[in-house]
Amino acid sequence: MYTDLQGKTAVVTGGTTGLGLAIVTRYLEEGMNVVADYIGELKVTDDLKAIQDKFGNKLVTFQADVSNEEQVAALAKAATDNFSSIDVWVNNAGIEKPFPTADMPYDEWQKVIDVNLGGVFLGTRAALRDFEKNFKKGSIINMSSVHQQIPWSTFAHYAASKGGTKMFTETVALEYAEKGIRVNNICPGAIDTPINAAKFADPVQKMQTQSMVPMGEIGKPEYVADAAAFLASEQAHYITGTSLVVDGGMELYPAFQHGAG
Numbered sequence: 001m002y003t004d005l006q007g008k009t010a011v012v013t014g015g016t017t018g019l020g021l022a023i024v025t026r027y028l029e030e031g032m033n034v035v036a037d038y039i040g041e042l043k044v045t046d047d048l049k050a051i052q053d054k055f056g057n058k059l060v061t062f063q064a065d066v067s068n069e070e071q072v073a074a075l076a077k078a079a080t081d082n083f084s085s086i087d088v089w090v091n092n093a094g095i096e097k098p099f100p101t102a103d104m105p106y107d108e109w110q111k112v113i114d115v116n117l118g119g120v121f122l123g124t125r126a127a128l129r130d131f132e133k134n135f136k137k138g139s140i141i142n143m144s145s146v147h148q149q150i151p152w153s154t155f156a157h158y159a160a161s162k163g164g165t166k167m168f169t170e171t172v173a174l175e176y177a178e179k180g181i182r183v184n185n186i187c188p189g190a191i192d193t194p195i196n197a198a199k200f201a202d203p204v205q206k207m208q209t210q211s212m213v214p215m216g217e218i219g220k221p222e223y224v225a226d227a228a229a230f231l232a233s234e235q236a237h238y239i240t241g242t243s244l245v246v247d248g249g250m251e252l253y254p255a256f257q258h259g260a261g
Contacts, residue, residue, distance in 0.1 A: 001029075001030060002030055002229060002230070002232070002233035002234070002235060004233055004234040005027070005030040005031060005032050005229070005232060005233055006030065006031030006032070007031060007032070007033070008032050008033070008087035008088065008232075009032065009033040009034070009035070009079060009083040009084070009085065009086050009087050009088070010024075010027050010032050010033070010034050010035070010086075010087065010088035010089070010090060010232065011034075011035045011037065011075065011076070011079050011086055011088070011089045011090065011123070011127070012024050012027070012034060012035070012036050012037065012090040012092055013037040013064075013066050013075075013090065013091055013092050013093035013119065013123055014037065014038070014039075014066075014092045014093030014094065015034070015035075015036030015037050015038065015061075015090075015092065016036050016037075016038040016042065016043070016045075016048055016061060017038075017043070017045070017048075017193075017194055018193035018194050018195060018221065019092060019143065019188065019191065019193055019221050019224050019225075020036065020090075020092040020093070021036070021045075021047060021048060021051075021221070022221030022222055022224060022225040023090055023092065023224070023225045023228045023229075024036045024051070024059070025047075025051050025225065026222070026225035026226070026228065026229050027088075027228075027229065027232070028051055028054075028055045028058060028059060030229060032058075032087075032088075033058050033059075033060075033082070033083040034058065034059050034060070035060045035061075035062055035075065035078055035079045035082065035083075036059065036060070036061050036062070037061075037062055037063070037064050037066065037075055037093065038061060038062075038063055038064075039063065039064070039065050039066075039093070040063075042061060042063065060078065060079075060082050060083075062074075062075055062078045066091070066093045066115060066118075066119030066122060066123060067114040067115045067118050067119050067122070068122075069122055072119075072122040072123060072126050073126060075126070076126040076127070076129075076130060079130075080130065085130060085134045085136065086127060086130045086131070086136075086138065087136065087138050087139070087232075088138065088139045088140075088141070088232045089123055089124070089126070089127035089138070089139075089140050089141070090140075090141045090142075090143070090228060091119060091120040091123040091124065091140070091141070091142045091143060092143040093115060093119055094115060094116045094119075094143060094161075095111065095112055095115050095116065096112065096155060096158045096195070097112070098154040098155055099154060099157075100154055101154070101156045104156070104157065108157065109156075109157045112157040112158055112161055113157060113160070113161050113164075115161075116158065116161035116162065116165070117161040117164045117165060117168070120142050120165050120168060121168065123140075124140050124142070124168075124172060124183070127140050128140075128172075128176065128181065131179075131181050132179070136181075137179070137180030137181060137182075138181055138182075139181075139182045139183075139184075139231060139232050139236075140172070140181070140182070140183045140184070141183075141184055141185075141186060141228055141231050141232065142165050142168070142169050142183070142184070142185050142186070143185075143186055143188070144162045144165045144166055144169070144185040144186065144187045144243060145158075145162040145187055145188060146187050146188070146189045146245065146247050146250050146251050147159045147162050148162035148163045148165060148166040148185070148187060148243070149166075149187075149251055150250070150251060162187075165185065166185060166243060169183050169184065169185045169241065169243070170241045173240040173241030174241060177240055177241075182231075182236070182237070182239065182240040183240060183241065184231050184236075184239060184240060184241065184242050184243070184244065185242065185243040185244065186224060186227050186228060186231070186243075186244050186246060187243050187244065187245045187246065187247065187251075188219065188224050188246050188247065189213065189219060189245070189246065189247025189248055189250035189251070190209045190210075190212070190213055190218050190219060190247070190248070190250065191218070191219040191220070191221060191223070191224060191246075192218045192219065192220060192221070193221055200218060206218065211254075212250055212254055213247070213248040213249060213250050213254065214248060214249030214250070214252055214254045214257050215248035215249050216248075217248060219246065219247070219248060223246050224246050227244050227246050230244075231244065
C-alpha cells in the first residue's frame with residue numbers, strides 16, 4: 001500500500017472495464033478518490049457494482065469520449081467538482097480492430113489515432129492545466145503497449161498510435177520535469193481482459209500467445225494496476241519519461257529464448 005496516495009484524486013479513462021477497472025479498483029483500495037470515464041451506455045458488471053457498493057461516493061463514473069475536446073474538458077470538470085482537484089490522470093482508453101493495411105478504410109485508421117493518440121493528448125493537456133492551476137506535482141500515466149516497440153501485422157494504426165504515445169510521453173515529461181510533473185508510460189503485453197476473452201477462450205490461440213511470453217503465462221489486469229499504483233505514488237517520485245513494460249518478457253525476442261538462431 002502507498003500511504004501517500006490516500007485522499008488523492010485520480011481520473012482513469014476507459015475506467016469501467018478491463019485494465020481501467022483494475023486500476024480504478026487498486027486506486028480505491030489505496031484510499032484514493034476516482035473518476036472512471038466510460039463511453040456509450042454504462043455497463044454495470046458484477047465487478048463494477050462491487051466496487052460501487054464498497055467505496056460509495058469515492059467513485060464517480062462519467063461518460064466522455066476521450067477523442068472529443070469538449071467532453072474531456074467536462075471530464076476534468078467532473079473531477080474537480082466532486083473532489084476539488086486532480087493528482088493523477090491515467091490515459092487508459094483505447095481501441096483496436098485489425099485490417100490488412102491495403103484494405104484499411106481511412107476512417108478506421110483515423111478513429112484509432114483519434115482515440116489512442118488524440119485521447120492521450122487531450123487527457124494530458126487537461127491534467128497539465130489542472131496541475132499548473134493548483135501548483136501540483138501531479139502524475140500522468142499513459143497506457144501504451146508492447147506494440148510501441150513490436151510490429152503487429154494488420155494493426156498498423158494501433159502500432160502507430162502506441163509508437164506515437166511513447167514519443168509524446170517522453171517529450172511532455174521533458175517539458176514539465178522542472179515543475180515536478182511526471183509523465184510515464186505503461187506497456188502491457190498479453191493480458192487477460194474482456195477485449196481478449198474470445199481469443200483466450202480458444203485453447204489453441206491461448207497456447208500460441210503463451211508461447212510468445214518467456215514467463216509462459218497470460219498476465220492478469222492486476223499486474224498492470226500494480227504498475228499504475230507505483231507510478232502514481234511517491235515511491236516513483238524520481239521516475240519520469242519512462243516506459244514500464246508489463247509483459248512477462250514478450251519484448252525480449254522469445255524465439256531466441258533457448259539459444260535458437
